[in-house]
Amino acid sequence: xxxxTQWDNGRWRARVRRKDGRxxxxxxxxxxxxxxxxxxxxxxxxxxxxxDFRTAERTLFRELLERYExxxxxxxxxxxxxxxxxxxxxxxxxxxxxxxxxxxxxxxxRDERLRAVAPATVRRELQTLGGVITWVRKDLLIAxxxxxxxxxxxxxxxxxxxxxxxxxEEARLLEALDDHAAPTAGAKRSGNYRVGxxxxxxxxxxxxxxxxxxxxxxxxxxxxxxxDFHHATAYLPDTKNGExxxxxxSRRAVAILKELPRDPDKPHVFPxxxxxxxxxxxxxTARAGISNLHFxxxxxxxxxxxxTKLPNLVELGSVTGHKDLRMLQRYYHPRAADxxxxxx
Numbered sequence: 001x002x003x004x005t006q007w008d009n010g011r012w013r014a015r016v017r018r019k020d021g022r023x024x025x026x027x028x029x030x031x032x033x034x035x036x037x038x039x040x041x042x043x044x045x046x047x048x049x050x051x052d053f054r055t056a057e058r059t060l061f062r063e064l065l066e067r068y069e070x071x072x073x074x075x076x077x078x079x080x081x082x083x084x085x086x087x088x089x090x091x092x093x094x095x096x097x098x099x100x101x102x103x104x105x106x107x108x109x110r111d112e113r114l115r116a117v118a119p120a121t122v123r124r125e126l127q128t129l130g131g132v133i134t135w136v137r138k139d140l141l142i143a144x145x146x147x148x149x150x151x152x153x154x155x156x157x158x159x160x161x162x163x164x165x166x167x168x169e170e171a172r173l174l175e176a177l178d179d180h181a182a183p184t185a186g187a188k189r190s191g192n193y194r195v196g197x198x199x200x201x202x203x204x205x206x207x208x209x210x211x212x213x214x215x216x217x218x219x220x221x222x223x224x225x226x227x228d229f230h231h232a233t234a235y236l237p238d239t240k241n242g243e244x245x246x247x248x249x250s251r252r253a254v255a256i257l258k259e260l261p262r263d264p265d266k267p268h269v270f271p272x273x274x275x276x277x278x279x280x281x282x283x284x285t286a287r288a289g290i291s292n293l294h295f296x297x298x299x300x301x302x303x304x305x306x307x308t309k310l311p312n313l314v315e316l317g318s319v320t321g322h323k324d325l326r327m328l329q330r331y332y333h334p335r336a337a338d339x340x341x342x343x344x
Contacts, residue, residue: 002014002016056142059142060094060096060098065086065089068086072139089125105148123155127154129149133148161294169288177206201271202277210302213306213319214236220272233246241321243321306319313328
């Protein structure tokens with residue numbers, strides 16, 4: 001929109017808002033000349049917008065999704081999760097032109113999708129869609145009147161998990177992690193049938209997770225060369241938030257590491273794949289009779305335990321790797337009974 005103002009020296013200034021949010025200015029001796037220039041600039045901007053929008057009108061969204069996954073998503077740490085979200089978007093929107101992704105179309109899709117899956121799932125899918133369109137606009141410079149995802153209401157986020165180990169669950173969990181012979185009726189069969197986790201890395205990995213609050217990906221990527229026994233630290237060069245972190249180790253954590261066998265041909269402290277840990281975890285929790293306990297809940301539990309030793313949230317965040325203290329509060333769940341003891 002144009003504005004015409006007169007300066008103290010009698011000249012007239014015309015100002016026109018450009019497409020990129022900036023303004024174009026020009027001064028003229030008369031108001032008529034300023035108005036004519038402003039009208040011409042507005043026509044030019046409108047014509048450029050109309051010309052630019054034609055790219056969105058002729059571009060199939062599936063082509064952009066495939067290019068986004070190839071050039072952007074595949075390089076992110078969340079590539080595996082994004083792959084599933086992009087597959088859903090490809091199935092539902094891939095046949096449309098980019099310009100057809102209007103707020104009205106997305107609102108109808110959102111409401112229909114909510115009948116099939118949880119609100120948190122729809123929210124994440126829409127956030128992924130919004131990221132794709134932002135990339136299209138800023139990296140590919142394909143013009144759209146707006147990002148349609150920003151114009152609609154997203155489903156509410158899921159409630160943060162606050163699952164912690166109950167009083168006897170840790171003992172049951174550790175018992176299920178032990179590998180021992182099952183009771184048998186005959187001497188010949190004695191010791192041939194096992195109960196527990198045969199993989200020798202799972203139990204120490206679980207114990208180490210409870211001591212350090214490290215994520216599963218950080219645990220399985222930890223290398224011996226990054227463990228400093230002298231200073232009791234473990235260096236993580238690549239974490240979820242993209243920044244390196246040095247984790248201080250408790251005496252118990254150091255003892256766990258020193259008890260582990262070391263193979264010079266295996267540089268990792270826990271030479272086991274993350275998926276193997278997840279599968280073993282499912283079997284262990286089932287064997288222990290524990291329900292609704294995810295491996296990541298150990299991070300909740302460990303953070304809450306560390307908070308009793310490090311009540312300063314900044315210090316606690318430096319250990320757990322949370323840059324945002326609000327995010328740290330999602331993992332900080334002291335028991336009310338423990339807080340009552342502190343109150344006296």
